[in-house]
C-alpha cells in the first residue's frame with residue numbers, strides 16, 4: 750500500500766523513468782550466453798584487478814577463472830552494494846547491464862568459456 754502510494758505520487762509529480770540512470774535490464778532471463786573470457790573477465794579486469802590483483806592486501810584476489818568463480822556471489826553482491834561492501838571501492842556503481850552479465854554468467858554455471 751505504501752509502495753503503491755509513493756508510486757502514484759511519483760507518477761503524478763514527474764516521469765519515474767528518470768529514476769533509473771543505470772542501463773536497463775536487457776536480458777532478464779539470461780537467454781544470451783555469456784562468455785567468461787570476453788564478457789566477465791574484461792569487466793573484472795577493468796574495474797577490480799587494480800586493487801584485487803596478485804599480491805594485494807584486500808583479502809580478495811580476482812585474477813582468473815578459479816578465484817573469480819569461487820567469489821562470484823561476493824562479486825555480484827559488492828557490485829550491487831547488497832550484503833557486501835560496495836565495489837568498486839570509492840567509485841561509481843557499474844551499469845545494471847554490466848552487473849547483469851556477471852549474474853547471467855553465474856546462472857549459466859560459471860563456465861570457463
Ligand code: HEC
Pocket residue numbers: 793796797798799800801807808809820823824825827828832833834836837838839840
Ligand atoms: C580502489 C580499490 C578497489 C577497487 C577498484 C575494487 N575494490 Fe574490492 N575491495 C577493496 C578493498 C580495500 C577491500 C577490503 C575492504 C575491507 O576489508 O575493509 C575490498 C573488498 C572487496 C570485497 C569483499 C567485500 C566484503 O564485504 O566482504 C569484494 C567481494 C570485492 N572487494 C570485490 C570487488 C569487485 C567485484 C570490484 C570491481 C567491480 C572491486 N572489488 C573493486 C578495494 C577495491
